[in-house]
Amino acid sequence: MAEVRPVPEPQAHQVLLQVLACAVCRTDLHVVDGELGRGVLPVVPGHQVIGRVVAAGANSALSIGERVGVPWLGFACGSCEMCRAGRENLCPNARFTGCDVDGGFAELVIADGRFCLRLPDGYTDTEAAPLLCAGLIGYRALRMAGEEPRRLGLYGFGSAAHLIVQVARRRGADVYAFTRAGDHAGQEFALRMGAVWAGDSTGPSPEPLDAAIIFAPAGELVPLALGALRPGGTVVCAGIHMSDIPAFPYALLWEERSIRSVANLTRADGADFMRVAAEARLDVETEVLPLGEAGRALELVRTGRVHGTAVLVP
Ligand SMILES: [Zn+2]
Numbered sequence: 001m002a003e004v005r006p007v008p009e010p011q012a013h014q015v016l017l018q019v020l021a022c023a024v025c026r027t028d029l030h031v032v033d034g035e036l037g038r039g040v041l042p043v044v045p046g047h048q049v050i051g052r053v054v055a056a057g058a059n060s061a062l063s064i065g066e067r068v069g070v071p072w073l074g075f076a077c078g079s080c081e082m083c084r085a086g087r088e089n090l091c092p093n094a095r096f097t098g099c100d101v102d103g104g105f106a107e108l109v110i111a112d113g114r115f116c117l118r119l120p121d122g123y124t125d126t127e128a129a130p131l132l133c134a135g136l137i138g139y140r141a142l143r144m145a146g147e148e149p150r151r152l153g154l155y156g157f158g159s160a161a162h163l164i165v166q167v168a169r170r171r172g173a174d175v176y177a178f179t180r181a182g183d184h185a186g187q188e189f190a191l192r193m194g195a196v197w198a199g200d201s202t203g204p205s206p207e208p209l210d211a212a213i214i215f216a217p218a219g220e221l222v223p224l225a226l227g228a229l230r231p232g233g234t235v236v237c238a239g240i241h242m243s244d245i246p247a248f249p250y251a252l253l254w255e256e257r258s259i260r261s262v263a264n265l266t267r268a269d270g271a272d273f274m275r276v277a278a279e280a281r282l283d284v285e286t287e288v289l290p291l292g293e294a295g296r297a298l299e300l301v302r303t304g305r306v307h308g309t310a311v312l313v314p
């Protein structure tokens, strides 16, 4: 539903951006559905924003006309124990874009210039937008999957997986894509994007996996993914929200298998991943919709009917 709000004035360190594109993430759905237990409703969702600076507050590091990205981490305090340890993704005072502060499902957005990311050349606005969360969180999850996994499982093949399969392949990994049972279109999409195998998440893995990343918000995938791991392997849960994980036999975890989550991002992740994206020139599959169809875009994400990433353009 469209809404008219006054144009905000950028304060110190802030910039006012004209939104060029904003990609849709499953987290936007969790925000709208009130599943995160945080956020200031009614907030403007959207945390994969490509924007051009149209006004800058005092001490802004960005200049008028620059094209930048606004990611999920909109602010971190810089002085808490986590921030000082280089873990600003876990800052208790963090503010998240499109959750704690208004995001990019809009024509204009205010952002803290210190947390905006420089974008790699060679990507259009709609191609660059999905890099800001799908790509970035996927990349952090890949890093948490351990030293160079040779056989990597991806559970849920949507926005993040279609980018990360390309990064993993370039590093020599074979990627196994697990989708909802019977999702043949999703499995074909995964094979086209570079997976060596694609099949139902409810079935066995054709090979023992060194690591698995779960992008789908379904807790029942955790024991399934654990069961597909070789000894010492890791399951990384990359989503911000997941249904309850069912009880499972200890034997699935035994032999030094581990389960971990990945939360948010640091600016260092952002800079790293943008470098990786510049080198790799990732193939970004998008479904572009006008901003006025934000509600429909969210429903497409909910039902898993987007192959790649839905992107809104004002
Ligand atoms: Zn996201």
Ligand SMILES: [Zn+2]
Pocket: 076, 077, 078, 079, 080, 081, 082, 083, 084, 088, 091, 092, 093, 094
């Ligand atoms: Zn902090």
